[in-house]
Amino acid sequence: MTERIDLIPIFIMGKRYDVPPSLTIMKAMEWAGYTLIRGVGCRGGFCGACATVYRIKDDPKLYFGLACQTVVKPEMYLGQIPFFPAKRASYDITQVKPEAATLFKLYPELLRCLGCGACTKACPQELNVKGYMAAAMRGDIALVANLSFDCILCGLCAARCPAEEPQYNVAILSRRLYGRYMAPRSEHLRQRVDEIETGNYTAEITALKALDRNGLVERYKARDIEP
Amino acid sequence: MTYTPEMLELIKVVEATRPQRMHQKFPSMSLEERDKVLHGFHPDFLPEGFRKVRVGPGKGGEMPNELADLVEGRPLIGPDFDLSNPDFETDVLVIGGGGAGASAALLAQEGGAKVTLVTKLRFGDANTMMAQGGIQAADRPEDSPPIHYLDVIGGGHFDNLPELVEALVNDAPVVIQWLENLGVMFDKTPDGTMMEEHGGGTSRKRMHSSRDYSGAEIMRTLRDEVRNRPNVEVIEFCPAVELVLDESGKIAGAVLYNLETERYFFAKAKAVVLATGGGGRLHYQGFPTTNHYGATADGIVMAYRVGGEPLFLDTMQYHPTGAAYPEQILGQLVTEKVRGLGAQPVNLKGEQFVYPLEPRDVEAAAFIRECKERNLGIPTPTGQPAVWLDSPLIEMIQGPGTVEKALPAMVRQFKRFNIDIAKLPMLVYPTLHYQNGGIRIDADCRTKIPGLFIGGEVSGGVHGRNRLMGNSLLDVCVFGRRAGKTAADYIGQGVTLSKPTLQHLVIWNKELDEAGINGAVQSPILLPNYTRKG
Numbered sequence: 001m002t003e004r005i006d007l008i009p010i011f012i013m014g015k016r017y018d019v020p021p022s023l024t025i026m027k028a029m030e031w032a033g034y035t036l037i038r039g040v041g042c043r044g045g046f047c048g049a050c051a052t053v054y055r056i057k058d059d060p061k062l063y064f065g066l067a068c069q070t071v072v073k074p075e076m077y078l079g080q081i082p083f084f085p086a087k088r089a090s091y092d093i094t095q096v097k098p099e100a101a102t103l104f105k106l107y108p109e110l111l112r113c114l115g116c117g118a119c120t121k122a123c124p125q126e127l128n129v130k131g132y133m134a135a136a137m138r139g140d141i142a143l144v145a146n147l148s149f150d151c152i153l154c155g156l157c158a159a160r161c162p163a164e165e166p167q168y169n170v171a172i173l174s175r176r177l178y179g180r181y182m183a184p185r186s187e188h189l190r191q192r193v194d195e196i197e198t199g200n201y202t203a204e205i206t207a208l209k210a211l212d213r214n215g216l217v218e219r220y221k222a223r224d225i226e227p
Numbered sequence: 228m229t230y231t232p233e234m235l236e237l238i239k240v241v242e243a244t245r246p247q248r249m250h251q252k253f254p255s256m257s258l259e260e261r262d263k264v265l266h267g268f269h270p271d272f273l274p275e276g277f278r279k280v281r282v283g284p285g286k287g288g289e290m291p292n293e294l295a296d297l298v299e300g301r302p303l304i305g306p307d308f309d310l311s312n313p314d315f316e317t318d319v320l321v322i323g324g325g326g327a328g329a330s331a332a333l334l335a336q337e338g339g340a341k342v343t344l345v346t347k348l349r350f351g352d353a354n355t356m357m358a359q360g361g362i363q364a365a366d367r368p369e370d371s372p373p374i375h376y377l378d379v380i381g382g383g384h385f386d387n388l389p390e391l392v393e394a395l396v397n398d399a400p401v402v403i404q405w406l407e408n409l410g411v412m413f414d415k416t417p418d419g420t421m422m423e424e425h426g427g428g429t430s431r432k433r434m435h436s437s438r439d440y441s442g443a444e445i446m447r448t449l450r451d452e453v454r455n456r457p458n459v460e461v462i463e464f465c466p467a468v469e470l471v472l473d474e475s476g477k478i479a480g481a482v483l484y485n486l487e488t489e490r491y492f493f494a495k496a497k498a499v500v501l502a503t504g505g506g507g508r509l510h511y512q513g514f515p516t517t518n519h520y521g522a523t524a525d526g527i528v529m530a531y532r533v534g535g536e537p538l539f540l541d542t543m544q545y546h547p548t549g550a551a552y553p554e555q556i557l558g559q560l561v562t563e564k565v566r567g568l569g570a571q572p573v574n575l576k577g578e579q580f581v582y583p584l585e586p587r588d589v590e591a592a593a594f595i596r597e598c599k600e601r602n603l604g605i606p607t608p609t610g611q612p613a614v615w616l617d618s619p620l621i622e623m624i625q626g627p628g629t630v631e632k633a634l635p636a637m638v639r640q641f642k643r644f645n646i647d648i649a650k651l652p653m654l655v656y657p658t659l660h661y662q663n664g665g666i667r668i669d670a671d672c673r674t675k676i677p678g679l680f681i682g683g684e685v686s687g688g689v690h691g692r693n694r695l696m697g698n699s700l701l702d703v704c705v706f707g708r709r710a711g712k713t714a715a716d717y718i719g720q721g722v723t724l725s726k727p728t729l730q731h732l733v734i735w736n737k738e739l740d741e742a743g744i745n746g747a748v749q750s751p752i753l754l755p756n757y758t759r760k761g
Contacts, residue, residue: 027757032759034758035758037464037486041348041520042520045640047351047352047443049349088454092455126639150636175410176410186415192367208377223377224430
């Protein structure tokens with residue numbers, strides 16, 4: 001039995017195509033005949049390559065989403081923002097300090113943030129972008145790192161920002177400062193690296209490397225499994 | 228609510244058995260039982276999925292049909308392509324912008340080399356970015372690199388190259404420390420202890436994570452660091468299509484293709500690090516895939532033509548838990564961390580049927596057996612088979628709020644379709660995930676070709692015939708770093724190139740002619756073709 005599919009109209013960069021209603025925006029573009037180069041990446045919601053802006057006919061509101069994760073809607077007008085030229089400051093992670101002054105020095109425009117919330121509205125990950133920008137202005141790096149953790153750096157926040165902030169670049173700077181300088185250090189990791197560098201495991205691994213298949217199978221079967 | 232009324236009825240069966248299953252430990256399989264289910268149901272054992280390659284350094288060896296077609300393909304450029312005026316020159320050309328390429332670029336730069344990284348899509352649009360569950364390293368007092376070694380080699384069916392496994396497990400804690408120093412935010416308790424879980428086939432809890440954005444956190448940090456480094460240039464949307472040798476057979480660079488201007492150009496280099504990843508987008512045996520859009524096995528094709536030796540390319544990894552419903556996310560990854568936290572695979576009758584954390588090949592084969600042989604799969608509207616993954620167990624075991632905190636990406640993925648995975652189980656089925664083998668390397672990422680170094684998924688040997696969860700993020704860092712360092716050392720010893728040439732393509736074309744391979748397949752294909760046919 002062949003099921004009849006009722007196609008729905010969508011408008012890709014202004015041009016009308018009729019597509020099956022079950023498709024994501026990305027698959028609908030391919031169904032319509034596009035071979036994607038820009039605006040496509042992991043196809044799983046992690047890389048931020050397919051940031052898409054759309055509107056529905058007669059509705060003035062702009063909506064934002066990832067083309068690989070958003071299902072088409074009838075009378076959808078869509079365009080993609082595959083690249084946005086936001087500012088990115090270079091720095092030496094070993095030389096910067098985890099303090100407000102670092103953020104302000106690398107991104108002086110931080111203090112121009114209007115707190116309007118356009119960034120938050122645009123975030124396809126539904127992050128509190130405005131909230132982490134406020135935390136950045138207070139120099140609360142740990143909070144910026146935490147609130148921005150699920151950021152996929154798609155750039156929609158920066159694209160919508162009237163104050164020309166590169167929010168996602170402020171966020172990754174903050175996460176790296178937190179991860180390197182502020183997160184509690186892992187003592188057991190440090191000890192293990194020392195042991196490896198001292199060569200504590202060399203003999204044991206050399207012995208394993210010398211085992212034939214049967215010897216390895218026996219050792220493998222005899223492993224105790226941590227509950 | 229996206230689940231159909233029929234599915235909601237079936238979920239009641241799962242809910243009814245849940246309290247009793249919560250404390251039930253399903254036994255893991257013996258090696259003999261593993262063999263039986265693999266031979267019966269794993270796609271690697273379906274003979275019609277494979278064929279012998281007729282030309283090249285791996286002639287007579289088996290590969291999936293789709294890969295063999297490309298490996299036997301005609302080059303995109305002719306041997307007479309003009310190499311007399313390189314479009315640019317560099318010391319180390321890194322091909323690939325994922326975790327291995329980024330790691331290689333960093334270490335090569337630290338070794339004093341001028342580095343150019345070229346990538347097919349954007350820098351970071353790679354499988355590394357999509358890895359969710361975590362990265363293995365034996366750094367707890369209860370654990371050790373030798374224990375990690377045994378887990379890796381048993382998971383790989385004892386076929387792994389020992390010196391590569393040694394490098395992997397010894398470098399693992401060093402890599403975690405390196406990442407921490409670059410600013411990667413690992414999940415830790417307040418005193419700094421790493422929060423570590425089991426993965427399939429591990430005998431100790433050694434899976435380090437960054438929520439369920441582990442790969443994304445590592446990739447975006449490495450990418451940010453590469454961008455901070457002087458003497459490293461990144462060129463996006465410019466995949467390599469052919470490696471170039473000099474007249475003495477040393478690497479001399481690569482021919483690149485600008486996807487946007489559709490022009491070919493020659494990048495001359497004293498060393499090349501090949502870090503192009505795998506080939507999930509070839510959809511072996513028609514499986515959906517978790518892989519990113521650019522995973523089309525380009526590196527295998529290019530390395531093979533200059534004499535790279537294939538290893539274990541007759542084995543692919545099918546991740547047991549790809550999304551089987553809703554259709555929009557078919558084949559996308561449901562991280563193994565879901566099972567690591569306590570979720571169980573469950574059949575139509577609400578029963579457990581497999582230990583939740585077998586090595587991936589065994590777990591996947593058991594899912595296929597449950598659906599195909601025992602007919603205890605869960606029907607879906609598209610006919611896609613599925614089993615339940617009972618995620619609501621997680622909060623019963625680990626406490627309320629765990630799912631939101633530990634699996635934000637999974638929560639978001641399913642919430643888009645109105646499925647709350649803390650309260651309702653997911654539907655899953657194996658999906659094409661990883662290329663277990665690749666081009667043979669030694670522990671310093673050298674190949675048979677002087678100046679060609681390989682790291683990450685395109686390399687072969689470290690995982691034997693099956694990779695364990697959390698050893699891929701580890702692999703890209705360990706062997707990406709080693710490839711970058713070896714490349715810088717190689718150049719440091721002084722490399723003098725004679726005339727660059729594509730003479731190997733003359734020989735290649737002749738070999739194809741002689742084997743009677745006159746098909747129209749050209750490779751690498753660079754991108755899959757998903758436009759509607761007809």
